[in-house]
Amino acid sequence: MSHERKRVVVAGNPNAGKTSLFNALTGSNARTGNYPGITVDRRTGTLAIGSRSVELIDVPGTYALTARSAEEQVAIDEILPNDRVGPDAALFVADAGALSRHLYLATQILESGLPTLLCLNMIDEARALGTRIDTDAMSRELGVPVVAVSARTGEGLPALKDALDRLLEAPSSSTIELALDDTLRERLSTLEKVIDEVWPAPRGFDGKRRDARRAALARWAFLSIGDDELTNVPVALRTAVLQADREDASSATDVPLDERLVTARYAIVDRVVAASVTKADKTTRASERIDAVLTHPVWGLGAFAVVMAALFQALFAWSEPLVGAIETAVAWLQDLARSALPEGPLAELIADGVIAGVGNVVVFVPQIALLSLFIVVLEDSGYLARVAFVIDRVMRGVGLHGRAFVPLLSGFACAVPAVMATRTIESRRDRLVTMLALPLMSCSARLPVYALVVAIVFPPGTRTSIGLEAGAIALLAMYALSVTATLAAAAVMKRTVLKGAPPALLLELPPYRLPQITNVLRTVADRTWQFLANAGTMIAAITIVLWALLSFPRDEVREAALDARAEVASAIASEGERDEALTAIDHERAEARMENSLGGRFGRVMEPAIEPLGFDWKIGIGLLASFAAREVLVGTLGIVYGVGGEADETNDTLRERLRAARRDDGSVLFTPLTGVSLMVFFVLAAQCMSTLAAVKRESGTWRWPLFMLVYMNVLAYVASLIVYQGGRLLGFV
Amino acid sequence: MSTTPAPGRTVADLRVGETGTVDRIVGGGALRRRLLELGVLRGARIRVVRVAPMGDPIELELRGASLSIRHYDAHSIRLVKGDASAPSVGRGPDEAKATS
Numbered sequence: 001m002s003h004e005r006k007r008v009v010v011a012g013n014p015n016a017g018k019t020s021l022f023n024a025l026t027g028s029n030a031r032t033g034n035y036p037g038i039t040v041d042r043r044t045g046t047l048a049i050g051s052r053s054v055e056l057i058d059v060p061g062t063y064a065l066t067a068r069s070a071e072e073q074v075a076i077d078e079i080l081p082n083d084r085v086g087p088d089a090a091l092f093v094a095d096a097g098a099l100s101r102h103l104y105l106a107t108q109i110l111e112s113g114l115p116t117l118l119c120l121n122m123i124d125e126a127r128a129l130g131t132r133i134d135t136d137a138m139s140r141e142l143g144v145p146v147v148a149v150s151a152r153t154g155e156g157l158p159a160l161k162d163a164l165d166r167l168l169e170a171p172s173s174s175t176i177e178l179a180l181d182d183t184l185r186e187r188l189s190t191l192e193k194v195i196d197e198v199w200p201a202p203r204g205f206d207g208k209r210r211d212a213r214r215a216a217l218a219r220w221a222f223l224s225i226g227d228d229e230l231t232n233v234p235v236a237l238r239t240a241v242l243q244a245d246r247e248d249a250s251s252a253t254d255v256p257l258d259e260r261l262v263t264a265r266y267a268i269v270d271r272v273v274a275a276s277v278t279k280a281d282k283t284t285r286a287s288e289r290i291d292a293v294l295t296h297p298v299w300g301l302g303a304f305a306v307v308m309a310a311l312f313q314a315l316f317a318w319s320e321p322l323v324g325a326i327e328t329a330v331a332w333l334q335d336l337a338r339s340a341l342p343e344g345p346l347a348e349l350i351a352d353g354v355i356a357g358v359g360n361v362v363v364f365v366p367q368i369a370l371l372s373l374f375i376v377v378l379e380d381s382g383y384l385a386r387v388a389f390v391i392d393r394v395m396r397g398v399g400l401h402g403r404a405f406v407p408l409l410s411g412f413a414c415a416v417p418a419v420m421a422t423r424t425i426e427s428r429r430d431r432l433v434t435m436l437a438l439p440l441m442s443c444s445a446r447l448p449v450y451a452l453v454v455a456i457v458f459p460p461g462t463r464t465s466i467g468l469e470a471g472a473i474a475l476l477a478m479y480a481l482s483v484t485a486t487l488a489a490a491a492v493m494k495r496t497v498l499k500g501a502p503p504a505l506l507l508e509l510p511p512y513r514l515p516q517i518t519n520v521l522r523t524v525a526d527r528t529w530q531f532l533a534n535a536g537t538m539i540a541a542i543t544i545v546l547w548a549l550l551s552f553p554r555d556e557v558r559e560a561a562l563d564a565r566a567e568v569a570s571a572i573a574s575e576g577e578r579d580e581a582l583t584a585i586d587h588e589r590a591e592a593r594m595e596n597s598l599g600g601r602f603g604r605v606m607e608p609a610i611e612p613l614g615f616d617w618k619i620g621i622g623l624l625a626s627f628a629a630r631e632v633l634v635g636t637l638g639i640v641y642g643v644g645g646e647a648d649e650t651n652d653t654l655r656e657r658l659r660a661a662r663r664d665d666g667s668v669l670f671t672p673l674t675g676v677s678l679m680v681f682f683v684l685a686a687q688c689m690s691t692l693a694a695v696k697r698e699s700g701t702w703r704w705p706l707f708m709l710v711y712m713n714v715l716a717y718v719a720s721l722i723v724y725q726g727g728r729l730l731g732f733v
Numbered sequence: 734m735s736t737t738p739a740p741g742r743t744v745a746d747l748r749v750g751e752t753g754t755v756d757r758i759v760g761g762g763a764l765r766r767r768l769l770e771l772g773v774l775r776g777a778r779i780r781v782v783r784v785a786p787m788g789d790p791i792e793l794e795l796r797g798a799s800l801s802i803r804h805y806d807a808h809s810i811r812l813v814k815g816d817a818s819a820p821s822v823g824r825g826p827d828e829a830k831a832t833s
Contacts, residue, residue, distance in 0.1 A: 064770040068763045100796040101772060223770070227762040255775060259757075262769045297786040304786075389801055393787035396803070402790075504764045505790055506771070507801040 014061035113212025130280025315413030330359030357543035411441030457675030686712035
């Protein structure tokens with residue numbers, strides 16, 4: 001029987017409703033993975049038609065079967081692979097209301113000889129606009145089965161499954177023929193000969209199917225190669241195409257050959273549309289009226305500001321209760337582990353290593369889920385494209401695309417979800433620039449650090465010469481520095497390490513549509529899960545390593561002395577006094593352990609390196625510990641100043657001790673200048689391992705997170721050095 | 734990469750609501766091929782639908798679909814001489830053709 005599992009690619013333009021159709025067909029039987037090395041989601045699912053089980057592959061949306069980058073090639077490798085057999089059939093999804101554009105890609109898939117079912121999606125929407133489509137006529141013109149469906153309402157889905165079943169039972173290819181002139185035919189046949197050499201047809205391809213595959217690959221090469229960033233193109237093929245291009249440029253023909261090939265395809269599209277589509281004369285899409293407001297010079301910018309403010313508010317404030325709840329739960333679990341397990345290194349490993357590590361991962365979930373939710377809703381509703389449209393002018397200034405705005409803005413809340421949000425940027429280069437620059441945006445984890453430092457060095461009431469609160473000015477300056485640094489870093493990277501032709505903006509403003517709740521939830525769950533499974537494991541592992549670094553080795557003599565004192569203290573009769581004494585010993589123990597640990601020793605060793613920035617070795621330990629998360633600096637200073645790790649930035653004892661801290665020469669450690677230098681360092685330094693893990697996850701290599709680590713820390717060091725040394729030269733202390 | 738300023742009118746010169754007929758895309762490279770494959774071919778009709786609030790990019794309509802590009806890139810789409818229809822109420826001539 002022919003009932004072995006067949007593979008069907010779901011292909012189509014962006015905004016064709018491919019994903020909702022895929023979801024409607026596969027239900028819960030879908031998995032989201034990743035194409036190796038690049039972050040384009042690869043979703044596969046199972047569709048059962050009677051006794052037949054079909055594997056559906058959701059191919060990234062594309063306008064054409066040509067590519068200039070590895071990202072774009074992903075879709076093509078699924079549909080028309082050059083080194084293997086490929087899928088059994090294609091389910092081509094087109095927006096029934098935009099066939100004049102969407103059928104272009106369909107012609108390319110049909111040319112390749114792949115058995116195809118043409119699915120006209122959103123037929124309800126097209127019908128409401130007065131468009132009538134004769135699917136039989138279209139089927140006759142193209143030589144493939146055509147069904148009209150609405151993934152949203154479920155209309156036509158049974159017919160679609162039947163048609164797919166029949167196509168898989170008796171596969172047949174389309175009969176369309178492009179009208180090509182002799183010169184073009186000749187050029188393409190030269191390329192076809194090269195294709196036979198470099199990418200010979202796999203076993204099982206013969207006769208017409210083999211010819212169609214070869215012709216399709218030759219046309220792919222003809223339109224893709226030249227000014228591309230494709231890897232894995234055989235030299236012989238590249239040479240042949242560039243040779244053909246040169247010959248074309250030198251000939252006197254009026255219309256270039258590549259344009260003639262595209263024109264021949266659009267001629268088929270026009271013929272098919274003319275034969276099967278009837279449009280009403282007078283309909284204005286609701287989208288037109290909405291856009292009159294949302295892209296209006298005044299109202300448009302106003303609406304934009306409101307939406308972005310809501311997004312910002314959600315990331316900053318709405319996630320807060322959830323993050324708080326997770327932190328409380330983690331602390332509760334740690335206490336539970338400490339009390340349930342016998343005191344000792346194992347209990348500490350479980351509580352401070354493993355549970356803290358998992359907690360460090362889970363704590364990101366609310367913000368990642370919220371940001372994904374916002375982005376999916378904005379994307380599915382069509383507004384995300386308008387965001388890019390409205391703000392592109394500003395982003396262009398630093399060489400970025402309008403789509404880089406949302407990730408950059410999200411960076412104010414947290415870089416981890418923001419790095420994941422860069423996926424909406426198509427160009428790999430722009431995506432990298434955005435994710436490498438956005439950790440300079442001052443995230444919410446830096447706030448406790450600023451708050452503590454400002455409270456120490458600019459206590460309330462400290463006024464500048466113009467009568468403003470010095471602390472407020474310092475805080476504002478840090479945010480200004482962070483935005484300036486982000487934009488400057490992006491602009492510099494665009495001109496240096498990630499230099500290349502500025503990718504043009506080609507943006508489709510799709511009609512506004514109501515997002516479907518199941519699609520939204522599914523995507524949010526997918527994104528969150530991907531974070532937990534990939535970046536999450538890395539974050540948990542590094543947390544455990546950091547914990548070990550800052551806890552071992554121990555000074556056994558001192559531990560024994562502390563144990564002895566604790567024993568004495570537990571005998572104190574008054575409960576209040578006893579607790580006080582025990583807490584004091586605990587704090588001392590934490591301080592001793594951290595100072596004696598590898599991390600603590602490292603802090604001392606690197607003191608000469610950070611002294612020019614105004615930092616001492618205790619701050620050095622804090623810098624190392626804050627690699628787990630920036631706000632950990634506060635708790636670490638709590639420990640090394642004997643106040644305990646639970647101290648937060650509002651803790652008065654911690655503030656007092658830090659104000660009283662002295663350098664070895666007896667001078668005050670936390671002068672305003674040291675404070676500013678420390679804050680500048682925190683604005684610019686790449687201290688957050690979670691961000692590095694997210695960048696590794698999104699860029700697919702360690703190269704870029706390492707690059708980020710180096711460039712941001714060098715920047716931070718130099719900037720703090722200039723602040724501190726420059727400040728001293730100017731007479732500040 | 735630089736685009737030499739084209740003599741004659743380009744899509745960048747169209748006012749909101751105006752429609753022009755494509756002559757050819759000047760300059761080469763990836764952008765030209767992308768535009769070709771989106772239907773910016775000789776004889777295609779392009780209408781400027783709107784301009785973004787800050788003056789750039791511009792939204793075009795061709796083949797009944799939306800496409801936004803930057804002003805800078807719009808300069809590379811040259812129009813047929815003396816052809817730019819004034820703003821029309823309702824549907825442009827390009828859609829009327831699709832009705833047949």
